[in-house]
Amino acid sequence: MRLEISDLAVSYDTTPILKSVSISAGKGEVVGVIGPNGCGKSTLIKTIAGINVPSAGSIQLDNLDLFTLPKIDMAKRVGYVPQDFRQMASITVLDAVAIGRRPHVSWALSKKDFAIMNEAMKSMAILPLAGKRLDQLSGGERQKVFIARALAQQPTLYLFDEPTSALDIRHQIAVFRLIRDLAHTEGATVLVVVHDLNFAQYYADRIVMMQKGAIVKQGTPAEVMTREAIRSVYGVDMCSIATGTGTYLLPEWEGGEAVETMTG
């Protein structure tokens, strides 16, 4: 399993959204994508998922060109969890998760399909919700349903667009642990857009830092997430605090620096 993105560019009308993005990721790797709002993180994820059409560049998965690959074959390889799932009808949780099996079945669901769905729902702790409709759920529960749906698809490449935006801290940790297990234990490749820099540095094997549609830096968390890089991309000063359990990035409140660099 190898993902090779080379010189990818995406434009909306004539405005460039992504500029010459190149990323390569291997089997068993969690790649965290960070960067300020509007820097093109979601566009990048959606383009890899085949939702946006690129204006240049290529994306290859195991030497297969993702743009010419039949949609159904792509669906078996790439699983995507959108950031925004308001576009849904009032289907049941079970029906929603079953959509993940669609690329693999022609009509009826087999015992194997149920076992896979069961596993996916169990890992997201949504089994008790199986019969509920999506519009009866909380935002966080819904987010877990959409993650379970992607898990049921059993892809080799996972694309998560801020998968924990609606979740409390306990579930955030659970989701990131799951993401790490998907990569490290099951050998999947994971690209995940993360806003929380602490989660990014702790759970990602590699970090891609983006700004204004381009990659400014990529490498290990320690290499990428330096004080200078964070200041130049976010305009915020962060300090690194080491304790017995790990290193934490925290913003420097009212340091004066933060507010000024935002405008500059």
Place this chain on the structure above:
Amino acid sequence: MDEDIEILYNREWHHRWLVLGALLLALLAAGFYALNAGSIHLSVMEVIDALIKPNALDTQTRMIVLDLRMPRILLAVLTGASLAVAGTVMQALMRNPLVSPFTLGMSSAASFGAACAIVMSSLPLLSLAFMEYQDAFIVLSAFTFGIGSVFLIYAISLRRGSTSATLILAGVVLGYIFQAGLMVLQYTTDNEKLRQITLWLMGGMWGANWSAVILVTPIVIICCAYLLYKAWDLNALLAGDEVAQNAGVEIRKVRLLGLFFCTLASSACLAFTGIIGFIGLIGPHIGRLLIGQDNRYLIPCSALLGALILMVSDTIGRTIIEPVEIPVGVIMYLLGGVFFMYLILSKDNRIFT
């Protein structure tokens, strides 16, 4: 709480087949009653005889059962089924519970097409050519305009996005435009044609005959089979365009072809029966209450419900104040209005929230 989802799914599965079986039985029973009912009363035995050994009966009974009531019932079944299936599928394609062949302006466009065909058949040159094929010409014209309207709406949605508000607005506006065209035709044509158009607009099963049934049956079967075959794609669309795309659905293609087959089926039927509203909304909505959102079951369920509702309504229409017939279109408006009033007023409705 953590029961195995396969058990849950199988329980639903049994429930769904039970509902489908019950509806099928109800449809057969209602069909049998409809063969029986009418201004000329027949005994149960006479109807059974007509069905299994038609030659043993006198010509009049045979004609009533086999040549008058039978094609009428079949056409009602076909029309009800195809309008309900079209409604179900369009609602899934647009992810909007209020979309139907009726609300998307397709009915107005088909009316305009049919009226055009009716009026044009009196033009000196065309009258010779179309005298014998007027029915076919009406079907063709109604269909052409019907499908045209759907493509216009789709074209608008491509420019302005495909939010439900845009689509419904586009449909309503197109509906008005075709309505205007229809009024012009009605105003300028002669009395005979006007009557023909008016009857067509009211929607009824009096146009039923075997050739209509034979013409419509393959179209409806092919369209419904295709749409049912796409049930998984429709399910995926219910979770949003992005999720559907990730599950391998080519959404643009599915939307275009889906709309095309919906319109093909419904305008083929409407061309013979005239405008029959609300079936495309009532069928799917009762179906969802009975069977859920999974289109693999919802499509057949809506088809059965639509067929049942339309056939029963038509039977009521032709028997309630016999020998006078009330057009089934009128009954549908009444029934549909009451049903939707109920949905709006009912506390736990989840369709309009």
